[in-house]
Amino acid sequence: MASRDIRIILAGPRGKMGTAARDLIAHTAHFSLVACVDHKPQTETHFSDGDVPIFTDADRCFSEVEADVLIDLTTPQAAKTHLEIALDHHVRPVIGTTGFTDEEIEQLRAKAESKSLGAMIVPNFAIGAVLMMKFSQMAARYFDDVEIIERHHDRKLDAPSGTALKTANLISDVRGEKKQGHQNESETLEGARGGQVEGMPIHSVRLPGLVAHQEVVFGGSGQTLTIRHDSIDRGSFMPGVKLAVETVMATKTLIYGLEQVIE
Ligand SMILES: NC(=O)C1=CN([C@@H]2O[C@H](COP(=O)(O)OP(=O)(O)OC[C@H]3O[C@@H](n4cnc5c(N)ncnc54)[C@H](OP(=O)(O)O)[C@@H]3O)[C@@H](O)[C@H]2O)C=CC1
């Protein structure tokens, strides 16, 4: 291994994103996969990526293997554990797994900063999705009324998506809280108006056939504006994973979202 290589531990290597990330690492000259964390022991012989140890015990993995970066693409619960263990072992986490609360992100920021370690939580690695979020924040300066409709495959565990929450978060930074719709509106069917972030409804659709899609719909007097992004293939996320790994090596704080990095 050349000394310039970034040594990576990958958690969730068998998953849809984990499979694409293994391919990315294998095809990136300065990345080296040094170990995987997978909670299912019977999978240990499944990979053909070379001589990479696969650990079911994350603690043991980080104790035994020298690494620079953790890429986590698992489940919300597993990712929270892996992130803590990585920071304890001075390994910089790049977390693509979604399902973190704002409070959890702030706790992790404090922990990363106390160790002067870079960390990234990236709700969406697709550059187009990052632009969709940035454009939405820009549009929110001119339109107060907005609803977010996110659509994903039906294997997704968390709702709403991390992208929808991050989008709402970016919009509320410029818009503040606002109750939308009729002041006397009521739901005759619970959930019909979606979940609310600062008065902004988020609607989650789950269907087979979908990958990852989002529309941010703004309404104003006599007009609407729709900003839409579609990931139709998980390859869309990989340039952002690469950028996040490179970025986390050069920072000493937690960065939440690739929009902080892309100008
Ligand atoms: N930031 C971004 O741009 C993107 C983020 N995501 C997020 O990434 C995460 C993974 O998505 P996706 O690949 O579609 O999901 P998958 O279900 O395809 O993959 C998750 C993998 O993690 C494994 N896993 C579960 N628990 C553990 C554990 N404790 N340790 C190690 N591995 C574990 C699962 O194994 P098993 O199935 O056997 O339980 C599975 O192989 C989700 O949170 C999703 O929202 C997805 C796409 C883009």
Ligand SMILES: O=C(O)C1=N[C@H](C(=O)O)C[C@H](O)C1
């Ligand atoms: O689970 C997924 O597939 C995706 N999850 C992320 C999210 O929750 O926003 C990113 C992307 O939308 C795909």
